[in-house]
Amino acid sequence: MKRLLSVALGIVTSIGGFLEIGSITTAAQAGADYRYQLIWAVLLGAICIALLIEMSGRFAAVSKHTIADAVRERFGVHFFLVPLFLLCFVSILVLAAEIGGVAVAIEMITGIHFPVWALPVGLLAWGLLWYGTFSIIENGITLLGLITIAFLIAALQLGPDWHALVAGIAPSLPAKQPSHYWFIAVSILGASVSPYLFYFYSAGAIEEEWDESYLGSNRLVAGAGMGFGGFLNVAVLVVAALVLAPRGISVDKYQQLPLLLSSPWGRIGLGVFALSLFVTCIGATTEIALALAYQIAQGFGWNWGEDLEPSGDARFSLTYTIVLLLATLLVAIGIDPLKLTTLSMALTAASLPVAIIPFLVLMNDRRYLGEHTNGWLGNLSILVVCVLASVVAIVSIPLEIGGGS
Amino acid sequence: MRVHLVRDVLDKQLLDISGQNAGKVDGIVLETRPGALMVVRYIEVGPITLARRINRRLGDWVAQLDARFGEGRGVAIRFPFARVQLESPSLRIDVSAASTPIMAFERWLRRVVVRHIPWS
Amino acid sequence: MSARAAASAPATLGEPSREIHLESLLGKRVHDTAGHSLGRIEEIIAEQRGVDWVVVEVLAGPGAMVARLLEISALLPFAGLLQRSVSRHRIGWHQLDLSDPDHPRTTVRHDEIEHLASGSS
Numbered sequence: 247m248k249r250l251l252s253v254a255l256g257i258v259t260s261i262g263g264f265l266e267i268g269s270i271t272t273a274a275q276a277g278a279d280y281r282y283q284l285i286w287a288v289l290l291g292a293i294c295i296a297l298l299i300e301m302s303g304r305f306a307a308v309s310k311h312t313i314a315d316a317v318r319e320r321f322g323v324h325f326f327l328v329p330l331f332l333l334c335f336v337s338i339l340v341l342a343a344e345i346g347g348v349a350v351a352i353e354m355i356t357g358i359h360f361p362v363w364a365l366p367v368g369l370l371a372w373g374l375l376w377y378g379t380f381s382i383i384e385n386g387i388t389l390l391g392l393i394t395i396a397f398l399i400a401a402l403q404l405g406p407d408w409h410a411l412v413a414g415i416a417p418s419l420p421a422k423q424p425s426h427y428w429f430i431a432v433s434i435l436g437a438s439v440s441p442y443l444f445y446f447y448s449a450g451a452i453e454e455e456w457d458e459s460y461l462g463s464n465r466l467v468a469g470a471g472m473g474f475g476g477f478l479n480v481a482v483l484v485v486a487a488l489v490l491a492p493r494g495i496s497v498d499k500y501q502q503l504p505l506l507l508s509s510p511w512g513r514i515g516l517g518v519f520a521l522s523l524f525v526t527c528i529g530a531t532t533e534i535a536l537a538l539a540y541q542i543a544q545g546f547g548w549n550w551g552e553d554l555e556p557s558g559d560a561r562f563s564l565t566y567t568i569v570l571l572l573a574t575l576l577v578a579i580g581i582d583p584l585k586l587t588t589l590s591m592a593l594t595a596a597s598l599p600v601a602i603i604p605f606l607v608l609m610n611d612r613r614y615l616g617e618h619t620n621g622w623l624g625n626l627s628i629l630v631v632c633v634l635a636s637v638v639a640i641v642s643i644p645l646e647i648g649g650g651s
Numbered sequence: 652m653r654v655h656l657v658r659d660v661l662d663k664q665l666l667d668i669s670g671q672n673a674g675k676v677d678g679i680v681l682e683t684r685p686g687a688l689m690v691v692r693y694i695e696v697g698p699i700t701l702a703r704r705i706n707r708r709l710g711d712w713v714a715q716l717d718a719r720f721g722e723g724r725g726v727a728i729r730f731p732f733a734r735v736q737l738e739s740p741s742l743r744i745d746v747s748a749a750s751t752p753i754m755a756f757e758r759w760l761r762r763v764v765v766r767h768i769p770w771s
Numbered sequence: 772m773s774a775r776a777a778a779s780a781p782a783t784l785g786e787p788s789r790e791i792h793l794e795s796l797l798g799k800r801v802h803d804t805a806g807h808s809l810g811r812i813e814e815i816i817a818e819q820r821g822v823d824w825v826v827v828e829v830l831a832g833p834g835a836m837v838a839r840l841l842e843i844s845a846l847l848p849f850a851g852l853l854q855r856s857v858s859r860h861r862i863g864w865h866q867l868d869l870s871d872p873d874h875p876r877t878t879v880r881h882d883e884i885e886h887l888a889s890g891s892s
Contacts, residue, residue, distance in 0.1 A: 311740065318675060319662050323704055325839065377770065547664050547675035556771050560760035607842045625846045656793055656815045679793035681826065683869060689826040691817045704794050733822050
């Protein structure tokens with residue numbers, strides 16, 4: 247019974263944790279600019295992250311290692327540090343985007359410009375981590391994230407063109423601005439296949455002392471949680487296609503985002519959107535800051551654990567403090583959260599091979615996984631997607647920034 | 652009994668006598684004498700050894716920095732290999748990490764930073 | 772990075788002992804008596820004798836970078852062939868001369884050294 251409850255909770259929190267500034271923004275841009283044509287990218291992202299989450303849970307349950315820990319052990323210090331620096335850089339940008347998301351949510355309600363809120367938001371996230379426990383973050387905040395179901399309700403209420411929607415499941419070439427199309431496609435992938443998610447998940451599995459008996463529930467949580475999360479992301483895209491596209495609004499200012507819900511529901515919609523953004527982004531902020539601290543602490547063999555008192559793992563606690571501080575400063579100096587989000591999602595896509603390929607090699611190592619290693623299909627599909635996403639991102643980032651469209 | 656030093660020792664997690672994380676094995680010191688066998692003498696832990704692996708100068712710089720933290724600091728932290736227990740997937744030392752310089756930085760942070768944050 | 776070979780106080784009487792950092796040996800290319808390369812040091816194997824662990828073998832192969840690339844290629848189906856094309860050598864301690872740790876040599880010719888099928892160790 248307890249196991250069943252934890253599975254249900256796991257699924258619900260995965261759904262609640264799926265959306266954040268990155269996935270909302272990229273899906274909204276896709277819907278606004280290309281209507282249903284990029285649904286395939288959202289679904290592909292959801293499938294990939296479901297596969298990766300399943301792998302990271304399986305890895306933790308069978309090998310009793312977290313990913314960062316095993317990457318250091320298996321590949322040595324050089325192959326640990328180089329990706330670590332790169333991922334830290336990208337993650338801090340993503341973290342800043344999330345803090346920006348929370349600050350923007352407050353701006354929507356109060357009307358006071360977002361940079362003012364950066365420091366209070368950073369402090370709030372830090373307080374949750376410093377004084378809170380793992381379950382407050384995992385179960386409390388992400389549970390509140392269920393408010394994002396509002397997007398599903400809005401999508402159904404607005405009534406999408408089901409034929410066009412189904413047609414969007416198959417990838418197709420765009421009628422206009424191909425480089426922009428591919429830029430958004432890889433940004434969607436970068437937003438859903440966030441490496442911090444599986445670093446976070448595997449550390450959680452170790453904190454909860456999973457063993458091989460958890461493999462079934464792990465598969466269920468990863469599949470159902472990420473699957474439903476993907477649906478919500480599709481719902482955001484659909485709402486954008488129905489609300490923004492007909493008016494010719496291309497999401498290039500963050501102030502346009504609340505239109506997604508305020509357009510059908512008025513002031514209540516604005517409130518629901520702001521609350522959704524607030525809750526999901528503060529959740530993502532704590533998860534990313536923790537994931538970075540996990541990665542560093544595990545790689546260097548320190549004590550780590552969200553449930554320890556900060557005096558029990560001072561190095562770990564101060565790592566997330568510094569990371570949060572850096573990201574908060576980026577928002578406080580007034581960098582546009584929407585630009586930061588778009589760029590950081592594309593950079594995440596560009597860096598996917600660095601984050602994922604070492605992990606895939608581990609997933610095929612019998613010394614860690616025994617008989618539970620990956621099958622060739624799982625390997626190949628993840629490998630192809632992350633390499634392609636990276637190549638397209640590297641090509642399209644300069645085009646997008648230089649071309650200005 | 653045989654051990655693969657790179658596969659099974661280097662970069663592996665080190666636990667202390669009470670099961671606390673005590674860092675990774677950052678280095679292994681071999682001892683050689685003309686005409687004799689080469690013996691695995693110590694494992695090394697800590698930022699000095701780690702930095703030396705990346706760049707010799709960086710290592711020296713870290714050592715100088717570390718030396719400022721008090722008596723006996725500024726050198727790599729060593730444990731005799733003969734006293735390390737190989738318990739896959741980790742290795743265990745027969746002392747408490749808290750009594751070694753491994754935890755010096757952690758203790759310093761606790762004393763200088765964490766203690767001054769309210770309710771910590 | 773140069774191998775550290777600083778003289779240190781001998782643990783016992785007799786000739787002075789030297790310390791070598793294992794990390795500094797990794798990746799060093801091993802040559803045989805004729806100057807033929809046997810690959811880069813990838814692994815060092817020790818055996819317990821009494822209280823001491825002594826080095827008994829060194830494995831030389833393509834080096835860390837190539838090894839990593841091979842591991843990645845192994846994720847693709849049918850890429851096992853690539854793995855098989857790599858040559859590795861098992862060099863016994865008595866065949867090895869580490870008096871200059873920056874330039875490890877064998878004391879015998881390469882054809883006297885055990886050639887390994889890839890993947891075994």
